[in-house]
Amino acid sequence: MPRQESLELTRRVLKHFENDTLDIADDVWREPRGAYVEQDRFVADVEMLRSVPHVIGWAGEVAAPGQYTTKDVMGVPVLVTRGKDGALRAFINGCAHRGAQVADGCGKTRMLQCPYHGWTYGLDGRLTGTPARKMFAGADLDKRGLIPLPIGEQAGLLVVGLSADVDVSTALDGIAEPLSDYGFDHNHHAETRCFDIACNWKLAVDVNFEGYHFPYVHADTLDPLASNNSVYDIYGRNIRWVFPFRDIVAYRDVPETDWPDQFFGTVVYGLFPSCVLIEAPGTSQMLRAYPGRSPGETVVYLSIGAPKEITTEEERAWYKMGIDGAALVLDGQDFPMAAACQRGLEAGVDHIVFGRNEPLLHHLSSVRAQALAGGMR
Ligand code: FES
Ligand SMILES: [Fe+2]
Incomplete structure (x- = not known):
């Protein structure tokens, strides 16, 4: 203060x-x-x-491009990333294939890989890789990725909403x-x-x-x-x-x-x-x-x-x-x-x-x- x-x-x-x-x-x-x-x-x-909105962490946890962290918020697995472009994003930490968590703990990376069947995601949530992709013809994989959640940074704190309609900008x-x-x-x-x-x-x-x-x-x-x-x-x-x-x-x-x-x-x-x-x-x-x-x-x-x-x-x-x-x-x-x-x-x-x-x-x-x-x- x-x-x-x-x-x-x-x-x-x-x-x-x-x-x-x-x-x-x-x-x-x-x-x-x-x-x-x-x-x-x-x-x-x-x-x-x-x-x-919920405060879930310190912005310093994802200060550098490529950093990510994961949090449980009322049973919702939340993934927070700092993209290569410097943008802060949050997603439901659930794979577009069958829902497994694509990241655990925290770290720095260029992409995230689901531990279950190896689907990969960019830090912007886009699905970038699917092993045996032909087997999913008709599943509209082009339209699938991690589901975004509202996230903001106020007073150096990370503020997240658990659904798309939560306004995180005024929490603090x-x-x-x-x-x-x-x-x-x-x-x-x-x-x-x-x-x-x-x-x-x-x-x-x-x-x-x-x-x-x-x-x-x-x-x-x-x-x-x-x-x-x-x-x-x-x-x-x-x-x-x-x-x-x-x-x-x-x-x-x-x-x-x-x-x-x-x-x-x-x-x-x-x-x-x-x-x-x-x-x-x-x-x-x-x-x-x-x-x-x-x-x-x-x-x-x-x-x-x-x-x-x-x-x-x-x-x-x-x-x-x-x-x-x-x-x-x-x-x-x-x-x-x-x-x-x-x-x-x-x-x-x-x-x-x-x-x-x-x-x-x-x-x-x-x-x-x-x-x-x-x-x-
Ligand atoms: S649940 Fe993620 S690749 Fe299958
Ligand atoms: Fe006490």
Whole structure:
């Protein structure tokens, strides 16, 4: 984020430190259990999620001509390429022959070859080669290729739509400025881990947006380092939540001109509907949560980015340590709590309540309701 904004966040946080306060909501919020356990609501959620744009990666993952990457987005295999012409494209990662995925992971190439029967494709999605092509006379192969999906790049992030009619161009309007200066358009992909969690997708997102649980869930990890004297900002359907490292108090005695460019703490962005960016000095993480096959199942991808290409074993070990630490907190501490809440809701807890000290959970519920009502398509 721009330096001026980082300084302003530090001022706001220091004020909260002095008073031992945090940004709060005006009231409490009740969310009925149906939002997490009912099949009808689950079906409506999935339909809504398929109709809105999703942030799925850093533009730096496909910065150079010939680079490609693959992502699972709500069970849809997505292929993103940077063509020889420099154009960014996305496709359903499904072969025009029988549907197999034509690419896996990420890399750099001139063409893609399906592993099943060897059909080949250009990075522009055109079918360029078919073994025993004569055997397909009458199958209109000239008209077949990879099926394109809408894709855009905003604030250095890749934004994809899961069907042709999704407008990806405005997904990050309003929050593009705070997201600038992170260099997402240069971020390389270090590693991704996948977690299956026995909770509703909304619970998996929400664990990232309140610090009320820090002393209980993260007593031995986050809590000794970070405090919940937090501030938040809302940018339409997107959000930013900022909590400081405890040592930020030392800045009270330092002139602002000597404060660092980057905020001394963790800045968490919620990019509607279910992408979370976690930015702290020395680390850049992206978490994507998608509903599984039932209201109580979620698939989460946790990715860690690197500001430059990883070339040495030492660098690889460094990023492995980073994702190990993130996984320890998320999968070892947060996600089991989300699964515990799901069990309680399934057992009959009639509604849950968000306190005034959990203000962003109010906002997340509110924008989801608006989107379900069709207000954000
Ligand atoms: S499924 Fe791809 S070549 Fe057969
Ligand atoms: Fe947590």
